[in-house]
Amino acid sequence: MTAGIVDTSITGMTGRVRRRVDELLADFLDARRPPVGDPDVAEGYRLLREFVVEGGKRIRPLLCYWGWRGAGGETPHEDRAVTTGAALELYHAGLLIHDDVMDGSELRRGRPTIHRGLARAPRWPEAETFGRSAAILLGVLAQAWADELLADATVGDVRGRTARELFNRMRTEVVTGQYLDILAHTRADADVEQALTVIRYKTARYTVERPLQIGAALAGAPPALLEAYSRFGLPLGEAFQLRDDVLGVFGDPAVTGKPVLDDLREGKRTVLMAHAYARARGPERDLLRTWHGDPGLDERRAAELRQVIVDTGALDEVEELIALRAGQAIEALRDQTIAPEAARALAVLTERLTRRVR
Amino acid sequence: MTAGIVDTSITGMTGRVRRRVDELLADFLDARRPPVGDPDVAEGYRLLREFVVEGGKRIRPLLCYWGWRGAGGETPHEDRAVTTGAALELYHAGLLIHDDVMDGSELRRGRPTIHRGLARAPRWPEAETFGRSAAILLGVLAQAWADELLADATVGDVRGRTARELFNRMRTEVVTGQYLDILAHTRADADVEQALTVIRYKTARYTVERPLQIGAALAGAPPALLEAYSRFGLPLGEAFQLRDDVLGVFGDPAVTGKPVLDDLREGKRTVLMAHAYARARGPERDLLRTWHGDPGLDERRAAELRQVIVDTGALDEVEELIALRAGQAIEALRDQTIAPEAARALAVLTERLTRRVR
Numbered sequence: 001m002t003a004g005i006v007d008t009s010i011t012g013m014t015g016r017v018r019r020r021v022d023e024l025l026a027d028f029l030d031a032r033r034p035p036v037g038d039p040d041v042a043e044g045y046r047l048l049r050e051f052v053v054e055g056g057k058r059i060r061p062l063l064c065y066w067g068w069r070g071a072g073g074e075t076p077h078e079d080r081a082v083t084t085g086a087a088l089e090l091y092h093a094g095l096l097i098h099d100d101v102m103d104g105s106e107l108r109r110g111r112p113t114i115h116r117g118l119a120r121a122p123r124w125p126e127a128e129t130f131g132r133s134a135a136i137l138l139g140v141l142a143q144a145w146a147d148e149l150l151a152d153a154t155v156g157d158v159r160g161r162t163a164r165e166l167f168n169r170m171r172t173e174v175v176t177g178q179y180l181d182i183l184a185h186t187r188a189d190a191d192v193e194q195a196l197t198v199i200r201y202k203t204a205r206y207t208v209e210r211p212l213q214i215g216a217a218l219a220g221a222p223p224a225l226l227e228a229y230s231r232f233g234l235p236l237g238e239a240f241q242l243r244d245d246v247l248g249v250f251g252d253p254a255v256t257g258k259p260v261l262d263d264l265r266e267g268k269r270t271v272l273m274a275h276a277y278a279r280a281r282g283p284e285r286d287l288l289r290t291w292h293g294d295p296g297l298d299e300r301r302a303a304e305l306r307q308v309i310v311d312t313g314a315l316d317e318v319e320e321l322i323a324l325r326a327g328q329a330i331e332a333l334r335d336q337t338i339a340p341e342a343a344r345a346l347a348v349l350t351e352r353l354t355r356r357v358r
Numbered sequence: 359m360t361a362g363i364v365d366t367s368i369t370g371m372t373g374r375v376r377r378r379v380d381e382l383l384a385d386f387l388d389a390r391r392p393p394v395g396d397p398d399v400a401e402g403y404r405l406l407r408e409f410v411v412e413g414g415k416r417i418r419p420l421l422c423y424w425g426w427r428g429a430g431g432e433t434p435h436e437d438r439a440v441t442t443g444a445a446l447e448l449y450h451a452g453l454l455i456h457d458d459v460m461d462g463s464e465l466r467r468g469r470p471t472i473h474r475g476l477a478r479a480p481r482w483p484e485a486e487t488f489g490r491s492a493a494i495l496l497g498v499l500a501q502a503w504a505d506e507l508l509a510d511a512t513v514g515d516v517r518g519r520t521a522r523e524l525f526n527r528m529r530t531e532v533v534t535g536q537y538l539d540i541l542a543h544t545r546a547d548a549d550v551e552q553a554l555t556v557i558r559y560k561t562a563r564y565t566v567e568r569p570l571q572i573g574a575a576l577a578g579a580p581p582a583l584l585e586a587y588s589r590f591g592l593p594l595g596e597a598f599q600l601r602d603d604v605l606g607v608f609g610d611p612a613v614t615g616k617p618v619l620d621d622l623r624e625g626k627r628t629v630l631m632a633h634a635y636a637r638a639r640g641p642e643r644d645l646l647r648t649w650h651g652d653p654g655l656d657e658r659r660a661a662e663l664r665q666v667i668v669d670t671g672a673l674d675e676v677e678e679l680i681a682l683r684a685g686q687a688i689e690a691l692r693d694q695t696i697a698p699e700a701a702r703a704l705a706v707l708t709e710r711l712t713r714r715v716r
Contacts, residue, residue: 035531035534041537126543129460130541130544141529168502171499176394182491182492201393
């Protein structure tokens, strides 16, 4: 078998898993009819379906799938891993809908966020209040449904039970990570250590480590493999979030699907910004304090902020952190407990999730 | 056995169930330690625990318990019914926390609501934003934990599976009912039919019918009993909500735990108000339209609104609806499939949940 053929096969499997997750989510959501016959309620359900089915990179389902295969999961039992992955995706949709309410974001995946899209009552501020409340409810609904989907896939044996326990732990971790994140906004200047703790819980465990482990648990993985996935997943997850933070300031909106000024206007307390704060002195520091987090920030000021981030060396520092973590992740894949084909697929994913795209 | 002794025994059992639910919730929440060591995160967890443990009438756990006993549930297997009831209560806490965010309520159970209590960042509006976001997260956490508690109690057999399916249906129903409720606020004048649909899903099914049925399912109830509980639970649930709506306008804040002007200031689209709108003419109608839903409403104007509600006959109409439904509920309890002791306990509860307390 040549490297080329192996890669094709991994890409093929990845594409197939993604399509199956999409189909499964579409079927599941089509079957959810509102219990009351009201056109505006039906519209809310439709918007939720569209948000889930038509967007998203399916990172968590893919990691769940490869985590499962890496633990020796075999094709005839694939449904379970795919359904569990779909449940992770549905849960994530609910979380994003709430995240956008909390951040007051206008766009997600190149479209209006749910709370903005629904802010269509005749008058303002009623429209805004309605949009926000409706988004809270639709997010809650997505999470409840995710739970139903997961229960179907994990019922009946010890493997399923372990997967469910990891899912439960993941929910508590991510919500707590989000809590720490919003706390950071109420505190003085961004702090590097705190920002790193936030991304560990909010992203590294949630997006990478737990999905891998949940998939692995479904294949009956031994503790040693769950630990190997932690050693791989945590640095990869951190690198992925650090890359996302860089893209949030320097990325191309056509690729990221969100306005490039959002993160700066929100005053997002990323590791990148924490490094900039820690290094900036005098007028550079004043510039950060004045404009980072100002909702009225324009492109000219944003360019100045970017210059500060570059000039202080914060960007180089974060690029180094990303490279270091991506290297640690790749290193962890040498673990003999991970099935070779899955290790190759995870290496491909590592590259895709952490590479520079500017 | 005299009636007096029967009543004492029912009261005794009710008190015992309530205490066991309280203990179970306290133990469950004490065991939830935040995965990150941050004092403000710990404070959020503590607030959530306090909200769950120190407040609430435990209506749903009691209905779950009596639903279970009415289906022949017996004491040695009581744990399951009590744990499931506790899960319903924890779910409800999450729902209330979100409800208060959506309504912008200041007080609940005589204390600041979660989002108000947490609005303590150094500056405004950051404090308000933080409080709201933190409450969204704590509500989500409570619901996720409720799900864990429920899964523990319902795993392993067909009875548990049926209970879980009813719980799932209940979650979708209540969230959809809430969605319809917030939609009503964006529409012209309150509408009686729509208000009745909202209370059917948001309260009657959620608070009474489903908890009874979930308990019954755990005791292996036949379909005929689940239907009997619907015939009892739907009118009782509607009567309970109608009573709550009356108390929201005419009640004593010392008893209800919330400021008596809240419902009027929020412009809550209750059946009571819908009847007032439908009947008011000329200056009375203008008064309703001008002041119902005005956040600046004072006690003098509130008194005028109350007068309109009385003078139009809306209050009498709603009192009649309550009496009619309470009667239907009591009538439904004659069903021979409900165990007699439980039927008596449910009759006591019916009285307690629907009686006039002004």
